Every structure is written in structure tokens, then in C-alpha cells.
Amino acid sequence: xIGGLFIIITSQNYxxxxxxxxxxxxxxxxxxxxxxxxxxxxAPILTKMANAYSNPLPHVLILTAIVVGVAxxxxxxxxxxxxYKNYETIEEKEIESLELKSDK
Amino acid sequence: xxxxLINFFLIxxxxxxxxxxxxxxxxxxxxxxxxxxxxLCSAIYVNLDxxxxxxxxxxxxxxxxxxxxxxxxxxxxxxxxxxLINLFPSIIxxxxxxxxxxxxxxxxxxxxxxxxxxxxxxxxxYLKESKDFFHIPNxxxxxxxxxxxxxxxxxxxxxxxxxxGVIALLTSNTLNRKTNFKKNKKNER
Numbered sequence: 001x002i003g004g005l006f007i008i009i010t011s012q013n014y015x016x017x018x019x020x021x022x023x024x025x026x027x028x029x030x031x032x033x034x035x036x037x038x039x040x041x042x043a044p045i046l047t048k049m050a051n052a053y054s055n056p057l058p059h060v061l062i063l064t065a066i067v068v069g070v071a072x073x074x075x076x077x078x079x080x081x082x083x084y085k086n087y088e089t090i091e092e093k094e095i096e097s098l099e100l101k102s103d104k
Numbered sequence: 105x106x107x108x109l110i111n112f113f114l115i116x117x118x119x120x121x122x123x124x125x126x127x128x129x130x131x132x133x134x135x136x137x138x139x140x141x142x143x144l145c146s147a148i149y150v151n152l153d154x155x156x157x158x159x160x161x162x163x164x165x166x167x168x169x170x171x172x173x174x175x176x177x178x179x180x181x182x183x184x185x186x187x188l189i190n191l192f193p194s195i196i197x198x199x200x201x202x203x204x205x206x207x208x209x210x211x212x213x214x215x216x217x218x219x220x221x222x223x224x225x226x227x228x229x230y231l232k233e234s235k236d237f238f239h240i241p242n243x244x245x246x247x248x249x250x251x252x253x254x255x256x257x258x259x260x261x262x263x264x265x266x267x268x269g270v271i272a273l274l275t276s277n278t279l280n281r282k283t284n285f286k287k288n289k290k291n292e293r
Contacts, residue, residue, distance in 0.1 A: 015131055015173075015180060019138050022169065023122060026145050029161075033154045038223065039216030043155045044243040046235050052218065054153040055227050056243040060252055062157050063244070064259045070169045071266035077176040078273040084180055092189065 014083060014090040018076040025069045032058045107151065114148050131180060135173040142166035156244045 036055035044056035080090055087095050118141065125137045142165040149158035213220035234246040248256055 013129075013131070015177065016125075016134060019125060019134055019173070022138060023125070023141060026142060026161075026165070029157075030145060030148055033149055033152050033157055034215060035212075035220075035222055036154065037152045037216050038218050041153060041216075041218070043153045044231070045155075046231070046241040046243065053231055053243070055223050056230065056247055057227055058222075059154045059157050059244050060247045060255075062154070063160050063248060064255055066157070066160050066165055068259060068262050070164050070172075071263045073169055074172050075266050075269050075273075077172055078270040081176055081179060082273050082276075090180055 014080045014092070015077075018073055018080060021076065022069065022073050025065075025072075029062050029065060032062050110151050111148065114144055114151065118144050118148075130182065131177040132174070135170060135177050138173065139166050139170040142169070156242070 036058040038052055038054050041052040041054045042050045044053040044059065046053075083095070084090050087098060089095060089098075121137055121141045121144065125134055125141070128134055128137065142161055146158040146161040146166065149155075149161060213222075230247060230251065231243060234243055234250075235241065238246050238250060240246055
């Protein structure tokens with residue numbers, strides 16, 4: 001999770017920033033699902049054999065969150081493509097220098 | 105014990121993958137490593153008894169999102185090797201956040217403890233009643249579609265909005281920025 005945050009802040013490439021955001025999200029999902037685990041439990045599908053189940057509620061929340069996360073990264077990728085169309089680069093420093101040049 | 109060992113192994117693999125995503129500059133290898141990352145995550149979900157989440161992560165997270173990223177990376181130029189920005193403040197931020205998280209995790213109930221507060225509130229009723237109400241053995245499906253149906257409706261609205269945004273961004277050719285910028289470039293020459 002910290003790794004994802006680190007990638008978002010330090011890398012200059014915008015596509016890598018989107019990837020860092022996805023890693024950040026996935027780490028949070030793993031944390032949520034680990035809260036739902038019950039020792040000696042099975043997956044929450046009701047059978048006669050099992051007597052303990054993992055908690056299904058965090059699973060449902062994370063199912064929703066995964067799909068929303070993919071929608072978010074799709075929107076981010078579309079933004080990156082549009083930035084590339086306008087500036088012909090996706091490195092942060094180069095865009096900054098182009099902006100400074102065009103202001104003068 | 106076996107469960108903990110497998111979990112430890114998978115999480116250390118995740119850390120290695122994150123490190124290599126951080127190191128690589130070539131965009132297409134970053135995308136491939138991200139696919140590997142999400143597949144490892146779905147293995148962790150299976151290990152933690154969340155089979156439905158593992159399905160979704162393997163199909164949506166590692167399938168569709170990797171395809172989208174490959175399509176974007178094909179249109180973009182190769183990544184350049186250049187200096188990292190904001191290195192010092194981000195190290196301070198990362199250390200501070202990890203310290204806070206470690207303090208919080210020390211106060212959480214143990215992994216797999218059946219008497220933790222999360223397992224005591226509404227979930228026992230869900231597990232007991234849902235078979236009689238809906239006649240579906242999979243409790244995750246019951247909660248997703250019935251008990252928490254409005255959440256799922258909200259999710260579809262979010263995805264619809266994101267799709268609209270993507271279409272609007274990819275089809276617009278009349279952004280002001282572009283015309284100004286191109287004109288300036290021509291004047292310079």
C-alpha cells in the first residue's frame with residue numbers, strides 16, 4: 001500500500017501514476033477481506049458439511065469496490081490519452097516546461 | 105499454520121512485484137506486472153475464503169483493466185528514465201503513514217478470531233435467514249442483490265458515469281488548450 005502511494009508521488013510518468021493508484025486500491029481491498037476471515041471457516045456458501053463461514057459482508061463491499069476501481073482507472077487512462085494528444089508527452093516535467101514556455 | 109505460511113509467501117511476492125513496478129520504465133512491462141499483481145491478489149482472496157471476490161478480481165481487475173492499460177500503452181510513447189520527483193517528502197510521508205498503520209493494526213482483533221465485533225452484528229442473521237428467504241445457498245449473492253441492492257444500483261450509476269466520461273474525453277477534438285498550444289508552436293518556428 002505504501003509502495004503504491006510512493007509510486008503515485010515519485011514517478012513522473014502519468015501512466016505509472018494510474019498504475020500506482022490501482023495498487024493502492026488493491027492493497028486496501030486485501031486488508032478488508034482479511035478482516036472477514038474466520039479461522040476454520042469456509043467460503044460463505046451454505047452447505048450441510050460446514051459449521052463456520054467467513055463473514056460475507058466485506059466480500060460484498062469489495063465486489064462493488066473492485067468494479068468501481070476499474071471504472072476509475074479507465075477514466076484516468078482516458079485523461080492520460082487526452083493529455084498525450086494535447087502535449088505529445090506524458091512526463092510531468094516536460095509538460096511543466098512546455099507550459100512555462102507557452103506563457104511567455 | 106499452513107494457511108499463514110501460504111499467505112506470507114503470497115504477500116512477499118506482492119511486495120517484490122511492487123518493487124519491480126517501481127523500478128521499470130518500459131510501459132508495457134509495467135502493465136504486465138500490474139496484471140501479475142492482481143492475479144496474485146486473487147490467489148490471496150482464495151486463501152482468505154473469499155471466492156466471489158477472487159472471481160471478480162481475476163476477471164475484472166486482471167482481465168479488463170489489463171486490456172484497457174495495454175490499449176493505452178500501445179498509443180503512448182516509451183517511458184523515459186528520468187529522475188524521481190519529490191523523493192524526500194514522499195519518504196517522510198510513507199514512513200509516517202506506515203507507523204500510524206502499524207499502531208492501528210496492533211489494536212485490531214487477531215486474524216481469524218471468530219468473536220471479533222465484525223462477525224457479531226448483522227452477519228449471523230444473514231447467514232441464518234437468507235437460505236429460507238431467497239433459496240440461494242451463496243450468501244454473498246443474497247446480500248449483493250437483495251439486502252444491499254441499493255449499493256449495487258449506486259455502483260451501476262458510477263460505472264455509467266465513468267463510461268460517459270471516457271467517451272466524452274476520447275471523442276472531443278475541440279479542446280481550447282490544444283488549439284492554443286499548436287498555434288504557439290507554429291509561431292515559434
